[in-house]
Every structure is written in C-alpha cells, then in structure tokens.
Amino acid sequence: MRRSALVLIIAANIAGAGPAKKAEPLPPLNEKVAAFARSNLGKPVGDGICITLAIEALRDAGARGFPLSDPKGDYVWGAPVAEFKDALPGDILQFRDAVFHGKRSVGRTRYVTWHHEYPHHTAIVARVEQGGKLIAVYHQNVDFQGKESDRDKVQEGELRMDSLQPGGWVKIYRPVPPAPPDRPSDDDAGPGR
Numbered sequence: 001m002r003r004s005a006l007v008l009i010i011a012a013n014i015a016g017a018g019p020a021k022k023a024e025p026l027p028p029l030n031e032k033v034a035a036f037a038r039s040n041l042g043k044p045v046g047d048g049i050c051i052t053l054a055i056e057a058l059r060d061a062g063a064r065g066f067p068l069s070d071p072k073g074d075y076v077w078g079a080p081v082a083e084f085k086d087a088l089p090g091d092i093l094q095f096r097d098a099v100f101h102g103k104r105s106v107g108r109t110r111y112v113t114w115h116h117e118y119p120h121h122t123a124i125v126a127r128v129e130q131g132g133k134l135i136a137v138y139h140q141n142v143d144f145q146g147k148e149s150d151r152d153k154v155q156e157g158e159l160r161m162d163s164l165q166p167g168g169w170v171k172i173y174r175p176v177p178p179a180p181p182d183r184p185s186d187d188d189a190g191p192g193r
Contacts, residue, residue, distance in 0.1 A: 044152040077175070083132060084133070093135075096169050099167075136157070
C-alpha cells in the first residue's frame, strides 16, 4: 500500500500536477474594492457613470480618494502598478484612447473576434488570467452585447490586454489607505471626501 501511494505522488509530480500552490491573499483594500463591485453586478452604482463605481468602491473600502482635477480626465486612483501580470482583483484601471481588437481560433474553421473601444473609461479588476494577458473587469457605462438598457449597470467583461492597439493605454492603480489624520494631504480630499 505504501509503495503505490509513493508511486502516485511521484507520477503526479512528474506530470506537473504536484501540490497546488496556495494563492496569496489579496491586500485587504483590494478585497473590499472587488467585493463592492461584485456585490453590485446588475445594478447601477450612483449615477451609472464609470468613475462613480471606482469612487464608491474606494469609499466603501476605506481607501484613499484622489482628486479628479486633471482636465483631460486621466485620473490617478492609487499606487501605480507597472505591468498587467502584476495586477490584482480590486485594482483600478484607467483607460485613454484604448482600442482592443483581435481574433483567435476556437476550432479548425471557427474564430472569435472582438473590438472594444474606450476613449476614456475607468474599471475595476475582477480577475487576472494567463499572466496578465486576460483581465476580467467590473465596469459600468458600457454597452453589453448591444443592450443599451444595461449601460448604467455594473457588468463583468473580459479584455485581452495583448490586443490593445498602438496609440491607447491602460494604467493600473492599487488602492492605498487614507493618509494618517496627523498628516492630511491633498490626495485625501478626493471625490466626496
């Protein structure tokens, strides 16, 4: 009996199935931001525009708010994250002139194509897959499958980050705690604060 158990363990490790890696827990603020967005799926948050979802999720999580003073609307939502592979659920994405366009095979003769345009948009990361190439997001103020009636409701969507076309960008921000009360900052006077 012992010998067969050892053989199974060795066979599993050789096949790459080894012991499952324990997922790192999310930072508490990220967990709260993601939970807020997830709990509002199918419902509008505030006035239904994209930044309101981020503002309210940060507020609900107790994270620092940031001023929306950039005249172009290129908002900062927390600490910058350099690469999509490092993004976490609960991070905030800021889009500018972002166009995602691509095609992939789903069989010998079938393809899936996509085209998404976000001239100016804000979303919350729901999950990260394929080393940051696929990012699921929670967002509102977007058309979903041509249904404008759901535009102002929180929806979950997927973006293939490797299909982002030249000329546009997406920045990633990690929620940060509020400034200590003895050291107020301009950043802490963010939206609704």
